Amino acid sequence: MGAVEAGISCGTCIGLLLPLKALANVGDDAFVDFFVGFCTKLGIEDADVCAGAVGTQAPILAHDLRSISLASHAAKNFCSTVFGLCPLQQVIPYSVTFTDAHPLGVEQSATKGHKARQGDDKMERKWISKGRKPFQVVHLSDVHPGSNTICSKVICCRDYGLGSTGPDIEKPAGRFGNKHCDAPVDLVESMLTAIEYHAPNKSFTIFTGDVVESAVWAVNEPDVADDLHLWNGEMQTPSYPAFGNHDIAPVNAFPRASSVAATETQWVFDVAARDWEKWIGKEAARQVATNYGCYSRVHPGTGLRIISVNTNYWYKQNCGSPTPLWLYDHDEPLWDPNGILTWLRNELHDTEKAGQRAWIIGHMPFGKVDAMRDQSNYANQIFDRYHNTIAAHFYGHSHVDEFEISYPDYDDRRAETAQGIAYISGALTPASGNPVFRVYDIDPDTYEVMDFIPYYTNKTEPSFDINPIWKPYYSARQSYGSYLDPPIDDLDSLDGKFWHRVTEVFERDESVFQLFNTRLSRGGKVEDCSGHICKNNTICMLRSMRSESNCAVIQPGLSFKDRKRDTEVSCRSSSPTSLGASWRPSSA
């Protein structure tokens, strides 16, 4: 294993899998012993983390190695993700099929219609704002509940047993947490109060995963269940949650239905169905239980269908957490694990037919290096086909305030060709900057975003430890819109075209780009991004909802050695134990 650190090649990595495959064939116990011993001897983690995290993941790895041929795409993907030794793999081409090749929506605006796709003589509905008063929607993400600020783990402030809490602690966290901590319950409460204060008229809330449920389902942390009840009790308006990669135990391990019997993970979906029903209704809750955590619902009184997708079945990157090893157990890649993309396509078909509009909500955005390139590509074919039906996407996971734009042709990325927009909200957890939630203004006729304001609390202000003050940060429309020439029309939404033009401002005006870079963490954990390479890579990432087009490069090495540095740059995430390759912009 020392060879990994020496920067060996892809071929050598595959060679290395050979004895591991032989060991896997001996049985899980021998395999687990080997990995736990490796982890403990090298001091990669504390012994309890080695036994726990590695011990629960290693049997999955053994299962993978028994299932695949070392000549397969899966083996190369594995060496790429886990060791960073193979280059990111090319997408395996697959054409998603559509029952209607062309938009069939009925033109409802007599004068403003435009022709749909080339060769299609039917009109596609054109969504135009009538300038009516917008309604408000709150967006929360990555709450990550957490006790003490100094501990030996990657993320502190949790009860890890003996020595991790209580009087032995050198420096207890403030009541509302600090930069080493995930969000304490008091901070969650403070945020909920701030939401009531700043957005009293909100229509509903969306949670894009890694919320309180995450640790609740970690079987060894049952006491956090109290957080969930607190959360559930305090949320007064309807809320639409999505599954985060932490929202299962062990973390990230959403096994594909083809890998293990679906019944093994049914419990997690049953818990969600039960807890979410009061918000999403009976029918959507039934879908959660039967459709791997995915559901859709037309929000009452609107023509807006909210489609909540469990994106974790193609989440491959670690971002400080164990790599989802279930992805590597098939020689022949599965185009659509658990049928989720097929379901998404069908939902969008129904939305279009019904003359409704859709929001796609999920945890992991599709454009990041964390997303398997294959499923990201296939999903983008669906987004392209239904771009007129999808009003917007909403995600979290990266912990930073950002966005992703989609285009029909990634070789031609321009404002004129931009056709989709994903809004990515920052995290509540103070470990990733200043805690934040967003409030959107939504047009009631198009369901597009007219504006949003992030509300944040400044964790370095003295008031933070006593009573955090939540303040509006900026208006996206007023702030970024002010740099656009010509300015946008009052009826224009903050769509892909708007945000593409904003990235053009970044290209020519360093100060606006640096403003954006500061705002990523709400000024709470600003990473240096001076120099044109970092800027180019950042802009490239913003201009990509498709993983293969985000300009990311992978770097060799086991990331768990210097994981803190790597994850802060690449993932800005905060979660225990990593077993995966690091990634950072090639400038870094």
Ligand SMILES: *[C@@H]1O[C@H](CO)[C@@H](O)[C@H](O)[C@H]1NC(C)=O
């Ligand atoms: C909430 O709605 C009420 C009634 O329409 C209005 O008077 C009030 O200004 C609104 N509050 C905010 C913060 O928008």
Ligand SMILES: *[C@@H]1O[C@H](CO)[C@@H](O)[C@H](O)[C@H]1NC(C)=O
């Ligand atoms: C947070 O507070 C610190 C200390 O007062 C200040 O220097 C910093 O500019 C503030 N940041 C933001 C984003 O408000």
Ligand SMILES: *[C@@H]1O[C@H](CO)[C@@H](O)[C@H](O)[C@H]1NC(C)=O
């Ligand atoms: C940065 O992007 C610009 C515009 O896309 C391009 O002309 C330039 O060559 C890029 N620079 C680097 C170092 O990639």
